[in-house]
Amino acid sequence: MRTTELIKLVNKVVPERDFIFLDAEKCDNCHACIFVCPSCLWEMKAGKVAIKKDYKALCLECGACYQACLPDAIRFDFPPAGSGIAVKYG
Ligand code: SF4
Ligand code: SF4
Known part of the structure; x- marks a missing residue:
């Protein structure tokens, strides 16, 4: 299933605050999060890994980036209650 189709299956309230944080000091540019x-x-930005600006509206909160980041450079705080995604028919 393509991401655009998957996103149609979710109800989303875009969180007001950030919930994914990247510690550039710890990041070794392994690209695991990209994969x-x-x-x-x-994405790659000026030779460094970065999360896209509109991630709050598109993140599926799967935590895969956080799990794959062996240097522990990603902090994943769940969005506040009442925001983020809720899967339809789930
Ligand atoms: S939590 Fe999942 S969807 Fe969100 S940025 Fe990380 S890998 Fe991507
Ligand atoms: S998985 Fe972690 S260390 Fe690797 S590029 Fe992404 S943020 Fe950096």
């Missing part, structure tokens, strides 16, 4: 993110929200 595992089902929404393609990680």
Whole structure:
């Protein structure tokens, strides 16, 4: 299933605050987050890995980036209650 189709299956309230944080000091540019993110929200910017600006609206909260980041450079705080995704028919 493509990401655009998957996103139609969710109700989303875009969180007001950030919930994914990247510690650039710890990041070793391994690209694991880029490979595992089902929404393609990680990218290379000026030679460094970064999360896309609109990630809050597109993140599926799967935690794969956080799990795949062996240097522990990603902090994943869940969005506040009442925001984020809820899967339809789930
Ligand atoms: S939590 Fe999942 S969807 Fe969100 S940025 Fe990480 S890998 Fe991508
Ligand atoms: S998985 Fe972690 S260490 Fe690897 S590029 Fe992504 S943020 Fe950096």
